[in-house]
Amino acid sequence: MAESKPMNPLEMVAYVLSKQVNDHEVVYIGTGLPMxxxxxxxxxxxxxxxxxxxxxxxxPIAGGMPWSVGGPETYRxxxxxxxxxxxxxxxxxxxxxxxxxxFAQLDMYGNxxxxxxxxxxxxxxxxxxxxxxxNDVGSLCEKLVFVGIQSPQKxxxxxxFITTTGLMVxxxxxxxxxxxxxxxxxxxxxxxxxxxxxxxxxxxxxTLHPGVSADLAQLASGFELLRPEGEIPVTEVPSPEILxxxxxxxDPQGFFISMPGA
Amino acid sequence: xxxxxxxxxxxxxxxxxxxxxDRLVDYRHARDWRQKKDHSQRDKRMSHSEAIAxxxxxxxxxxxxxFGYVRTSIQSDWEVIRQGKKNLQSIGSPNTNQxxxxxxxxxxxxxxxYAGAEMxxxxxxxxxxxxxxxxxxxxxxxxxxMALGFKAAQLGVTGLYSKSGLGSDLVKYNPYLKVMNNPxxxxxxxxxxxxxxxxxxxxxxxxxxxxxxxxxxxxxxVNDIAAAAATRKLIITxxxxxxxxxxxxxxxxxxxxxxxVDAVVExxxxxxxxxxxxxxxWARRWWEKCFAMMSEGDEAMEGFIKEWILGxxxxxxxxxxxxxxxxxxxxxxxxxxxxxxxxxxxxxFKYEPWSPNTPPNVYD
Numbered sequence: 196m197a198e199s200k201p202m203n204p205l206e207m208v209a210y211v212l213s214k215q216v217n218d219h220e221v222v223y224i225g226t227g228l229p230m231x232x233x234x235x236x237x238x239x240x241x242x243x244x245x246x247x248x249x250x251x252x253x254x255p256i257a258g259g260m261p262w263s264v265g266g267p268e269t270y271r272x273x274x275x276x277x278x279x280x281x282x283x284x285x286x287x288x289x290x291x292x293x294x295x296x297x298f299a300q301l302d303m304y305g306n307x308x309x310x311x312x313x314x315x316x317x318x319x320x321x322x323x324x325x326x327x328x329x330n331d332v333g334s335l336c337e338k339l340v341f342v343g344i345q346s347p348q349k350x351x352x353x354x355x356f357i358t359t360t361g362l363m364v365x366x367x368x369x370x371x372x373x374x375x376x377x378x379x380x381x382x383x384x385x386x387x388x389x390x391x392x393x394x395x396x397x398x399x400x401x402t403l404h405p406g407v408s409a410d411l412a413q414l415a416s417g418f419e420l421l422r423p424e425g426e427i428p429v430t431e432v433p434s435p436e437i438l439x440x441x442x443x444x445x446d447p448q449g450f451f452i453s454m455p456g457a
Numbered sequence: 458x459x460x461x462x463x464x465x466x467x468x469x470x471x472x473x474x475x476x477x478x479d480r481l482v483d484y485r486h487a488r489d490w491r492q493k494k495d496h497s498q499r500d501k502r503m504s505h506s507e508a509i510a511x512x513x514x515x516x517x518x519x520x521x522x523x524f525g526y527v528r529t530s531i532q533s534d535w536e537v538i539r540q541g542k543k544n545l546q547s548i549g550s551p552n553t554n555q556x557x558x559x560x561x562x563x564x565x566x567x568x569x570x571y572a573g574a575e576m577x578x579x580x581x582x583x584x585x586x587x588x589x590x591x592x593x594x595x596x597x598x599x600x601x602x603m604a605l606g607f608k609a610a611q612l613g614v615t616g617l618y619s620k621s622g623l624g625s626d627l628v629k630y631n632p633y634l635k636v637m638n639n640p641x642x643x644x645x646x647x648x649x650x651x652x653x654x655x656x657x658x659x660x661x662x663x664x665x666x667x668x669x670x671x672x673x674x675x676x677x678x679v680n681d682i683a684a685a686a687a688t689r690k691l692i693i694t695x696x697x698x699x700x701x702x703x704x705x706x707x708x709x710x711x712x713x714x715x716x717x718v719d720a721v722v723e724x725x726x727x728x729x730x731x732x733x734x735x736x737x738x739w740a741r742r743w744w745e746k747c748f749a750m751m752s753e754g755d756e757a758m759e760g761f762i763k764e765w766i767l768g769x770x771x772x773x774x775x776x777x778x779x780x781x782x783x784x785x786x787x788x789x790x791x792x793x794x795x796x797x798x799x800x801x802x803x804x805x806f807k808y809e810p811w812s813p814n815t816p817p818n819v820y821d
Contacts, residue, residue: 251677265524327571331601360624373647
């Protein structure tokens with residue numbers, strides 16, 4: 196039985212990310228864990244959220260887990276389907292509340308890289324996917340939430356390439372760069388949940404997952420994590436009922452929430 | 458016209474001769490090209506191979522329609538490879554399907570935006586080919602910025618100002634994008650200027666078209682409405698050719714007007730192995746195998762391309778290899794269920810992902 200399995204870190208991340216979704220918001224959803232989390236949120240505490248996808252689908256009726264942000268589940272009996280330019284335009288016009296994105300690298304100011312790894316763009320160690328809609332979601336939505344696995348290779352002092360702009364680049368603030376919206380407000384990782392200290396724009400521990408100390412979280416980061424004053428709260432874990440919804444209804448094939456090799 | 462490119466990007470990308478960049482933004486050339494065309498309502502039907510032979514030229518900027526594996530003109534990509542077209546520049550958001558055009562030099566240039574398979578990760582084969590210089594990146598885009606470039610072309614304006622891209626490295630690796638202050642604002646208000654962009658040739662797969670080229674689609678249009686207006690040459694491949702009367706009576710979803718179109722091709726299943734909204738589900742195990750081969754490297758991928766693209770003549774061969782009637786019947790049902798067009802209660806999407814032990818011709 197599914198419920199007899201212990202929770203794995205990706206399930207924890209999916210749950211914690213889902214808690215970042217507020218009911219009645221319009222949310223811009225990327226592939227992978229953001230999709231899992233948003234669907235879980237809709238099935239649990241945020242039934243009135245509206246999904247927007249970059250290929251143009253929005254507000255689909257419930258169906259399976261989309262295998263692409265252009266797949267049929269993203270526009271299943273949608274009231275209408277946008278073109279790509281209009282879809283991002285809605286975010287620029289202030290009609291989308293929160294965007295959810297993954298990352299390959301993330302720095303302390305919430306700048307993210309999904310383009311390439313290495314110090315030579317023309318001969319990278321790895322060419323990643325490229326921006327896709329990431330830069331636009333990060334630049335145009337009012338708020339941005341990042342999600343990903345935490346390691347020193349992923350939480351880096353400096354991104355090899357800034358694909359998506361966060362709160363500060365080379366000492367220039369998001370506002371002075373001319374970018375719309377509040378930008379990154381939270382990061383959900385396998386170690387904890389982070390927010391950004393308002394003055395410096397730097398990532399700060401908000402809660403840590405059970406069994407993770409601040410020192411351990413710091414070991415898994417390539418930059419100094421700010422710590423809040425006082426005791427750091429432990430992140431709430433999902434109830435067995437929610438785990439069951441996640442496993443049986445949200446991602447029954449386990450594409451996103453199975454650990455590789457498990 | 459002489460163009461004033463983003464010099465930092467030209468330098469970073471080491472583009473020595475910028476004339477390779479010109480046609481994409483040469484709106485006067487694009488206009489003249491289309492002005493000289495025969496604008497009459499005439500029968501433009503031809504075979505798929507004739508259309509690709511006549512309208513795709515070596516060195517063209519090739520627009521890949523649809524979205525990754527949704528209503529993408531994949532069979533046209535394959536026909537381009539079969540015909541050995543060379544030195545194409547690929548453009549599209551995403552440019553996922555460029556990957557198999559790299560192996561034999563069909564598409565060695567890219568206006569990059571996104572190459573990968575979403576939940577199945579980045580495209581390792583494309584990544585390797587970028588590293589080895591077999592794909593030269595001419596410009597690096599976000600989907601939103603590229604979408605604005607096509608939309609500007611459709612609107613007939615020379616460019617648009619956007620709030621995407623600011624502060625990112627995209628503007629340091631895209632010769633077409635320029636950070637400029639909003640001319641309407643007194644004070645600091647940076648924007649990214651996006652020029653109107655004009656592919657040489659686009660191939661767009663739709664549900665139905667009439668013989669003149671009026672084309673109807675269902676599902677996300679993505680950038681295809683804009684790109685159909687932007688491109689110099691346009692090949693429409695359609696699941697079926699319908700009468701002009703049908704187009705008029707059922708004009709919901711008719712989004713491409715005939716005068717944009719050069720060739721009309723009847724090509725049922727032209728989006729395979731991808732998904733066609735409301736019509737057929739994607740060949741899940743084909744993509745899984747494709748990505749497995751990409752991870753293995755050159756030899757595996759060359760074999761895969763030889764088998765699937767060079768080893769097939771046309772869509773009949775492709776459908777047979779994907780599993781023939783079993784594939785068609787199953788995948789039609791899955792597509793209808795995915796769209797809530799049939800009774801989906803009891804329709805299962807569960808399957809065993811592809812592995813080397815998967816029997817041959819089982820790709821649904």
